Amino acid sequence: MSLDNQTVAKYLEEIGVLMRLAGENDFKAIAFDRAARTIENLDEAIEEIIAEKKLTDIKGIGKSIANDLYALAETGSIPVLEELNSRVPDGLKQWLNISGMGPKKIYKIHKELGITEIAELKQKCEDGSVAELSGMGKKSAEKILKSIAWMEQFDERCRFDEAERVANMMYEALKNVPGVKKIDVAGSYRRRLETIGDIDILIAADSEDVAHIFDVFTGHEQVVEVLGRGDTKSSIRTKEGRQVDLRIVTKKQFAAALMYFTGSKEHNVVMRQRARDRGFALNEYGLFHLDEDGNTDFEKPKSFETEADIYKELDLNWVPPELREDRGEFALFEEKEHIGLVNDSDIRGVIHAHSTWSDGKFSIEQMARACIEKGYEYLGITDHSKTAAYAGGLNIDKVKRQWEEIDALNQKFSEEGLEFTVFKGIESDILADGSLDYPDDILAGFDFIIASVHSGLELPKEKMMMRFENAIKNPYTTMLGHPTGRLLLKRDGSALDMNRLLELAAKHNVVVEINASPWRLDLDWRFGNKARDLELITSVNPDAHDTEGIDDIRYGVYIARKAKFGKERVLNTLSRDEITEWFTNRKSTKN
Ligand code: DGT
Ligand code: CA
Ligand code: CA
Ligand code: ZN
Secondary structure (H helix, E strand, O other): OOOOHHHHHHHHHHHHHHHHHOOOOHHHHHHHHHHHHHHHOOOOOHHHHHHOOOHHHOOOOOHHHHHHHHHHHHHOOOHHHHHHHHHOOHHHHHHHHOOOOOHHHHHHHHHHHOOOOHHHHHHHHHOOHHHHOOOOOHHHHHHHHHHHHHHHHHOOOEEHHHHHHHHHHHHHHHHOOOOOOEEEEOHHHHOOOOEEOOEEEEEEOOHHHHHHHHHHHHOOOOEEEEEEEOOOEEEEEEOOOOEEEEEEEOOOOHHHHHHHHHOOHHHHHHHHHHHHHOOEEEEOOEEEEEOOOOOEEEEEEEOOOOHHHHHHHOOOOOOOHHHOOOOOHHHHHHHOOOOOEOOHHHOOEEEEEOOOOOOOOOOHHHHHHHHHHOOOOEEEEEEEEOOOHHHOOEOHHHHHHHHHHHHHHHHHHHHOOOOOEEEEEEEEEOOOOOOOOOOHHHHOOOOEEEEEOOOOOOOOHHHHHHHHHHHHHOOOOOEEOOOOOOEOOOEOOOOOOHHHHHHHHHHOOOEEEEEOOOOOOEOOHHHHHHHHHHOOOEEEEOOEOOOHHHHHHHHHHHHHHHOOOEHHHEHHHOOHHHHHHHHHHHHHOOO
């Protein structure tokens, strides 16, 4: 098996978590955490070090962990992990999905109340038993209940990135099966919705190939349950608990079926009405003439090859799937062939990234070199500000030393002939009264400032709006970070009057980021029309805490498209020179 550093780190991390769930000495667990961090940040490939049996040469890796990893490389498993996995009750592992529940807290409740299932935990929170435990209290019990409710409510949905893994896996498994003429993923996945219910795959094939294709689908190694199988549709559940629907149609029906199963339902309703208004019936099988009684005349199909052909028949240009939500796309595409949505390749630089100076996993130089490798022209580094002490926020002294490091780094890049700039940014907390986290003379030293709320997210709407209004009016604020603070399927966002917030931002020339982390995707695309009316500028920001996190930008681009942003309204589509000038101008025209 191939073992990259990330994979090995994940194994070690899992051992640390399970040890705590098993109530073992924290020292042992910490050793695994630390080894995981070390290996993750290693420049050399861990696989080679394992092969050379030189693991104990690495600082922080003792003999015992080294032996665990040798076993992993040889046998594909780690005995201590296997043992922990069988010792820790499965029910307890589920508790980790409850937002705010760490393994130590879980073990404590489990041990003191003798329960292992989430249903039991719920009951013990309700009857007051959890509140009575030392270090807990009524508030904690209520919080746990709320988190469980959240979890249950959203159990049936998952984040886009989770769906993407499953969708890609099934797509790859099916695309080359004999008889598959066309294949596409439809549904909310194709519309790039931020959370996905089930995954809808569509295949075009002849009827004699259907049974065999369904066999491959339901027999896939990741399938744990076949939910149903008919002549044209089959549904399964994967190991991760995701439902996948596969529909097989004829090649002739494919375009209509793809459009139908891409949805959204709301978009389809309007399309069907447009068809009727023009004497047609539109359904998943195709476009047909209506007979004199107004019924679908299946004998009289209208021919078409592609989705675009169908749209054309209904006096529309092809609507990109992201926009099919009945939110103004019909008016736009009656007129225009396209509306110039931003693309992945338009993004020229990376804004909003953390380094080891605060809670990131890599140095500024490592982050910068990763950006260079990925073809970007600049990196706007934004570690946390001083109030975010839990995330290693920078005091003034550290800010100044970071600036020196960035200056030196830019010097080094230019000596190496690299046309790359690291900009001095900060992710400043928006404090309780809406002020930023440093005195003005320090704020003035940054190239740009992202202002974000990280505490007091649950304040009443008026209070939150007051904070944001002050932050927006602060001349040093360049952009707002993750405006609602939501964590998808985990934590609700702050109560905000988003329309008013966007109006204020536009008025004061403040950019509102689309935080591209698949956990956030915040600004919500549903405010895209408002943003468009206001000519608001966004920036598609990965909020990267490691080099891999930089790639989250593409999720942000999906959302920016869904929110109808064109390249001209996305800040980090500017080139290095352009954005240097933009930052300079922004600073000199403090409003
Ligand atoms: P999801 O799975 O909840 O994230 O959202 P979708 O949009 O993927 O919904 P799903 O899987 O129930 O159905 C896929 C598409 O099929 C949906 O977007 C539109 C179409 N569709 C399904 N049921 C209906 C229906 O009753 N009426 C109409 N007009 N379209 C439907
Ligand atoms: Ca779906
Ligand atoms: Ca479905
Ligand atoms: Zn943040």
